[in-house]
Amino acid sequence: MNARPASSPVETALSGMFAGLGAYDIDVPLLQPAEPYLDSTGEALRRRIFLTRGEAGEVLCLRPDFTIPVCLAHIAATNPLPRRYSYLGPIFRQTKNGAPESRQAGLEDLGDADKAAADARILAEALEGLAACGLVSADLDTVLGDQGLFEAFLEGLGLPGSWQRRLIRTFGDETALRTALDDLARHDGRSLKGLDPELRRLAMRRDMPALEEAIDRLKEEGGLPPHSGRAASEIAARLVEKVAFAATALSEASLSRLSAFLAIDCPLPEASSRLAAVCGDDIDLGPALLFFERRAEALAKAGVDLSAIRYRAAFGRAIDYYTGLVFEARKKGADEPVAGGGRYDRLLAYLGATEPVPAVGVSFWLDRIETTGAAR
DSSP states (O other), X not given: OOOOOOSSHHHHHHHHHHHHTTOEEOOOOSEEESHHHHHHSOHHHHTTOOEEEOTTSOEEEEOOOSHHHHHHHHHHHTOOSSXXXXXXXXXXXXXXXXXXXXXXEEEEEEOOSOHHHHHHHHHHHHHHHHHHTTOOGGGEEEXXXXXXXXXXXXXXXXXXXXXXXXXXXXXXXXXXXXXXXXXXXXXXOGGGTTOOXXXXXXXXXXXXXXXXXXXXXXXXXXXXXXOTTOOHHHHHHHHHHHHHHHTSOOOHHHHHHHHHHHTOEEEGGGHHHHHHHXXXXXXXXXXXXXXXXXXHHHHHHTTOOXXXXXXXXXXXXXXXXXXXXXXXXXXXXXXXXXEEEEEOTTHHHHHTOSSOOOEEEEEEEHHXXXXXXXXX
16 A cells, blocks of 8 residues: 655645555556557547557557556456555657646545445545645536436437437547437438448448458458457447438437436536426436435535536546546636546456456546646
């Protein structure tokens, strides 16, 4: 649990807090296997990864975050659960503007079966860590989203499974989500513009073997991006969904209700009543809403000012492995978050754990915190 030596006041503040929480300080290699990132993080992060190859031909990458490497290290070590890890070090992401290297610190909380309490604890600790760096709640805009509520609302609307899956994949990317909704409303096939005619024909016929063969051939010919982390079977399945999705429009009433849900943006204490108004008598959010309310109660017990947190129904983080809570805190008026995190209950099983592991974490962007003048 010993914290490593810190080299700045912000690092010192966070390292001291992590040690006080009993988190195990962990160091992971800068070079990581690329496949877990290519398969599980989504396009927003995938396109920013620095890729290379090892001597045996394996695809590697410079570490673009800590969550996946920490989870892999935990699985390899077969450590007991529950267990909390802390980390601090550089990450590498391609950017249009700014340096490709930045520093992150954070916590990963693995194996706590009381998910509402664990969610509340990690968000409370995110705010505590920022306060230790000189950024108190009044300095911040803190927003919370919940993918579980979004999925429950889609199911309550009675949308076909293919529609639900496409919309869920866009959660966290508001532009992509609005584009998907526009495609549903327009019913003009615009989303298929540019799709190879042969692929479209095979997808409409749901001829998966022929579709996968055509995808492999086009990739070899350079007619499709290689998408190193995607097998032809995955691309084929998504094309079939996309063609089916484009063939049917969402009813005006359903689209209106979904838009009303996504427009919810309110202080956290008002969220339940706003959700009830949108759901009416015929959409039951069920366990997702009960969990949402339990987490809010746990946050209040942890001493968090709920009125200082906004719930936005459309808010997500553009990383595919999140499954429930997502949150970010920004300095008021800033474009980029200084801390953010969320719940990722399916990730460890995907990475090789023998059974599902509930997990939630938070990352602090040290360079952004320091540019605010905090902890100086």
